[in-house]
Amino acid sequence: xxxxxxxxxxxxxxxxxxxxxxxxxxxxxxxxxxxxxxxxxxxxxxxxxxxxxxxxxxxxxxxxxxxxxxxxxxxxxxxxxxxxxxxxxxxxxxxxxxxxxxxxxxxxxxxxxxxxxxxxxxxxxxxxxxxxxxxxxxxxxxxxxxxxxxxxxxxxxxxxxxxxxxxxxxxxxxxxxxxxxxxxxxxxxxxxxxxxxxxxxxxxxxxxxxxxxxxxxxxxxxxxxxxxxxxxxxxxxxxxxxxxxxxxxxxxxxxxxxxxxxxxxxxxxxxxxxxxxxxxxxxxxxxxxxxxxxxxxxxxxxxxxxxxxxxxxxxxxxxxxxxxxxxxxxxxxxxxxxxxxxxxxxxxxxxxxxxxxxxxxxxxxxxx
Amino acid sequence: xxxxxxxxxxxxxxxxxxxxxxxxxxxxxxxxxxxxxxxxxxxxxxxxxxxxxxxxxxxxxxxxxxxxxxxxxxxxxxxxxxxxxxxxxxxxxxxxxxxxxxxxxxxxxxxxxxxxxxxxxxxxxxxxxxxxxxxxxxxxxxxxxxxxxxxxxxxxxxxxxxxxxxxxxxxxxxxxxxxxxxxxxxxxxxxxxxxxxxxxxxxxxxxxxxxxxxxxxxxxxxxxxxxxxxxxxxxxxxxxxxxxxxxxxxxxxxxxxxxxxxxxxxxxxxxxxxxxxxxxxxxxxxxxxxxxxxxxxxxxxxxxxxxxxxxxxxxxxxxxxxxxx
Numbered sequence: 001x002x003x004x005x006x007x008x009x010x011x012x013x014x015x016x017x018x019x020x021x022x023x024x025x026x027x028x029x030x031x032x033x034x035x036x037x038x039x040x041x042x043x044x045x046x047x048x049x050x051x052x053x054x055x056x057x058x059x060x061x062x063x064x065x066x067x068x069x070x071x072x073x074x075x076x077x078x079x080x081x082x083x084x085x086x087x088x089x090x091x092x093x094x095x096x097x098x099x100x101x102x103x104x105x106x107x108x109x110x111x112x113x114x115x116x117x118x119x120x121x122x123x124x125x126x127x128x129x130x131x132x133x134x135x136x137x138x139x140x141x142x143x144x145x146x147x148x149x150x151x152x153x154x155x156x157x158x159x160x161x162x163x164x165x166x167x168x169x170x171x172x173x174x175x176x177x178x179x180x181x182x183x184x185x186x187x188x189x190x191x192x193x194x195x196x197x198x199x200x201x202x203x204x205x206x207x208x209x210x211x212x213x214x215x216x217x218x219x220x221x222x223x224x225x226x227x228x229x230x231x232x233x234x235x236x237x238x239x240x241x242x243x244x245x246x247x248x249x250x251x252x253x254x255x256x257x258x259x260x261x262x263x264x265x266x267x268x269x270x271x272x273x274x275x276x277x278x279x280x281x282x283x284x285x286x287x288x289x290x291x292x293x294x295x296x297x298x299x300x301x302x303x304x305x306x307x308x309x310x311x312x313x314x315x316x317x318x319x320x321x322x323x324x325x326x327x328x329x330x331x332x333x334x335x336x337x338x339x340x341x342x343x344x345x346x347x348x349x350x351x352x353x354x355x356x357x358x359x360x361x362x363x364x365x366x367x368x
Numbered sequence: 369x370x371x372x373x374x375x376x377x378x379x380x381x382x383x384x385x386x387x388x389x390x391x392x393x394x395x396x397x398x399x400x401x402x403x404x405x406x407x408x409x410x411x412x413x414x415x416x417x418x419x420x421x422x423x424x425x426x427x428x429x430x431x432x433x434x435x436x437x438x439x440x441x442x443x444x445x446x447x448x449x450x451x452x453x454x455x456x457x458x459x460x461x462x463x464x465x466x467x468x469x470x471x472x473x474x475x476x477x478x479x480x481x482x483x484x485x486x487x488x489x490x491x492x493x494x495x496x497x498x499x500x501x502x503x504x505x506x507x508x509x510x511x512x513x514x515x516x517x518x519x520x521x522x523x524x525x526x527x528x529x530x531x532x533x534x535x536x537x538x539x540x541x542x543x544x545x546x547x548x549x550x551x552x553x554x555x556x557x558x559x560x561x562x563x564x565x566x567x568x569x570x571x572x573x574x575x576x577x578x579x580x581x582x583x584x585x586x587x588x589x590x591x592x593x594x595x596x597x598x599x600x601x602x603x604x605x606x607x608x609x610x611x612x613x614x615x616x617x618x619x620x621x622x623x624x625x626x627x628x629x630x631x632x633x634x635x636x637x638x639x640x641x642x643x644x645x646x647x648x649x650x651x652x653x654x655x656x657x658x659x660x661x662x663x664x665x666x667x668x669x670x671x672x673x674x675x676x677x678x679x680x681x682x683x684x685x686x687x688x689x690x691x692x693x
Contacts, residue, residue, distance in 0.1 A: 008477020204461035206427040
């Protein structure tokens with residue numbers, strides 16, 4: 001490995017990157033788009049869920065209950081129905097996620113201690129339905145207790161560590177960084193080797209004293225630099241725009257991110273090498289890197305809840321280890337060395353991929 | 369040119385063989401290119417020129433045989449040997465989205481050049497191949513001729529001992545082709561060896577030495593003069609007339625004529641070996657008069673390079689058939 005040759009390749013790759021509008025878009029727009037998309041669009045908690053009310057009883061007790069619901073940030077009463085037909089229509093249209101029916105006999109039943117409320121949920125979005133139901137159940141239980149004026153015999157005092165306010169984006173943002181890295185690392189590098197093969201530049205490179213190690217290192221360097229810059233931007237956005245606390249050491253996060261970046265970019269280069277053309281390579285990268293990082297990393301879907309087969313499959317997804325590390329550093333404030341299992345897994349993957357990549361690059365026909 | 373060549377081979381290939389499975393693409397090729405010499409490798413597509421070239425450049429390992437560049441063994445010391453060669457591919461293989469200067473800069477880096485020396489060589493390349501005004505133009509936007517110039521500049525930056533040019537003039541217009549050959553001569557005069565592959569027979573005449581390839585073998589070699597002096601069994605007649613196309617029509621089934629090669633305003637007739645030329649000319653003139661065609665001239669002419677090539681191929685085939693029988 002000679003520094004001159006590596007530098008020449010890296011510089012050339014850098015020039016390509018900034019001339020190609022597609023790579024520029026991938027580099028700059030995609031990460032910010034992903035951050036904002038996930039930062040704002042994915043909400044795993046209920047805020048201002050639109051609900052409707054069919055109030056058959058208009059006495060003060062019913063009004064009191066309603067006031068409670070409207071005061072909560074979880075719900076926003078957007079419709080007051082006059083009859084069941086309107087209620088049905090509103091759920092059908094999707095203007096409300098749920099409808100609460102306060103029956104005629106509400107006040108009378110309440111005094112006897114056997115009041116019933118009906119909740120009708122739109123089950124098309126099962127997740128939202130479940131969330132709305134649980135929130136409302138909690139709210140009504142609390143309310144019922146205040147009416148009783150008595151403490152219930154058992155009380156659950158819950159504290160959610162690391163995320164007191166149970167903000168779902170606290171858990172999402174550290175994972176989004178994994179997705180951003182996977183995009184930069186794998187999608188972009190998957191194009192790079194294939195391009196040289198497709199456009200015939202290799203024919204020229206083969207007659208130069210460039211070795212395949214120099215070729216690979218030179219080619220991947222710009223992506224590692226850009227990936228690191230994107231990482232800094234993503235962390236800054238998470239901390240300053242989305243108010244996610246970074247409790248662990250920043251350097252620790254940087255270390256594991258660069259390690260992860262190294263793994264995914266080598267994965268991308270390997271795919272590129274095997275595919276040999278840009279179209280196939282980008283599709284393979286999407287399926288083998290981006291989607292697993294998205295679905296199998298525990299970023300949104302908890303690995304423990306997956307079927308056993310999928311759980312084993314996640315073991316070969318590098319994003320899984322990174323997401324665990326990233327979440328722990330962000331929210332638990334651990335240093336990466338405490339999670340040595342995940343750290344080792346990433347290191348092993350780095351070494352393995354480097355070996356396979358080097359062996360496979362024989363195909364390029366460059367000097368050894 | 370022969371004055372400047374000093375009979376010191378910059379590249380020597382000995383008993384070069386390349387097999388792909390059972391197919392022998394290159395069979396026992398020996399060749400040597402001297403400093404200051406333009407060596408032409410001739411042959412149709414598929415004759416084994418490119419395979420030979422790839423072995424000479426070290427991008428394809430030979431099945432057997434040796435290649436030595438400036439005293440360095442190509443197979444065992446590939447990295448050192450590559451520093452001694454420059455290769456210009458037939459298809460443009462530099463980067464179209466990089467400027468002329470950036471492409472040269474990359475090339476200089478790949479050969480490990482730095483600092484002042486690198487600057488000097490870049491300037492040399494830009495000046496010498498008249499690329500200075502286009503230094504910031506994207507290579508992909510250059511006309512074909514200038515892309516080739518850039519490719520040559522890139523291949524010469526590291527001052528190789530030998531330059532390989534794979535079909536350097538294909539696709540160029542006649543003027544650009546002529547300029548190209550002037551450039552090639554100039555480079556050879558500066559003392560490097562040049563190996564050119566071509567299938568243009570008229571261009572082959574510009575080479576100092578020629579090797580004709582067919583089916584993986586070198587079937588003839590020598591200077592153009594030596595090859596032209598090669599006695600060929602099939603005499604050539606040249607016929608000048610304004611109605612060549614008509615003549616070609618009724619000459620087509622004359623058994624004495626092996627091949628009719630049309631040119632503008634003339635026909636070259638390749639006769640069967642041992643044809644009585646005088647009687648053929650008489651018969652031809654009589655026939656022409658009957659058809660009302662004026663023949664301006666008909667005479668025996670010396671063979672050109674293509675005729676020699678065809679004759680050599682035919683005799684090679686014949687001897688192959690005899691060996692088989």
